[in-house]
Amino acid sequence: MKKYLILFVLLIPFLFFIGWIYTLSTQVEEGRLVAVPITGYDPRDLLRGHYLRYQIDTRQFKKSDYPECRLPKGWDNRFFIPEESAEWLDRVFRSNRYRFSLLFSCQKGRKAIATELLINGENWEEFKKENE
Numbered sequence: 001m002k003k004y005l006i007l008f009v010l011l012i013p014f015l016f017f018i019g020w021i022y023t024l025s026t027q028v029e030e031g032r033l034v035a036v037p038i039t040g041y042d043p044r045d046l047l048r049g050h051y052l053r054y055q056i057d058t059r060q061f062k063k064s065d066y067p068e069c070r071l072p073k074g075w076d077n078r079f080f081i082p083e084e085s086a087e088w089l090d091r092v093f094r095s096n097r098y099r100f101s102l103l104f105s106c107q108k109g110r111k112a113i114a115t116e117l118l119i120n121g122e123n124w125e126e127f128k129k130e131n132e
Contacts, residue, residue, distance in 0.1 A: 028113055031105030034069050035118060036061050038100050050086045052079040052117060054102065069106035072114075079114050088128060092119065 038054035054077050063069075079102060081089060092098060103116040119127040 024113065027107055027110055028105040028115055031107040031110075031113070032066075032068070033115070034066050034104050034106050034112070035101045035121070036071065036104055038102055050081055050083045052081055052089065053077060054079065054100075066106060068108040069104060070111050071104065072111065079117055081117070085124075085128065088132070089124070092131075 037057040037060040039057045056071060056077075063071075093100060098119050099121070101118045101121070102114045103118055104112040105115050106112045117124040
């Protein structure tokens with residue numbers, strides 16, 4: 001009996017994370033995709049790894065056009081990127097020659113999830129392959 005109790009207790013966190021992953025993936029798949037222009041960039045933080053820290057460009061993005069989209073605020077404004085690409089993305093962003101935006105999956109009543117970084121409307125990894 002004790003073995004089954006230990007097994008059950010060990011399975012609870014696993015089942016919780018499987019449910020969480022399923023919920024997030026469903027939200028991304030079923031949500032409306034919205035491209036949001038961004039400004040501001042910080043390619044690294046030694047305590048938290050490499051990521052893109054951004055601000056939503058409110059001059060170009062009108063929240064009233066997407067009332068169901070609850071975009072992240074404050075410290076949530078970060079998009080993780082691979083360490084080996086941080087320096088390249090930093091150079092591209094600082095050149096001020098390209099439009100950066102994030103693709104968000106929005107669902108009414110839920111916080112939007114950033115799914116993809118875009119440079120001039122193209123996935124940043126594809127853009128990197130073409131422009132390196």
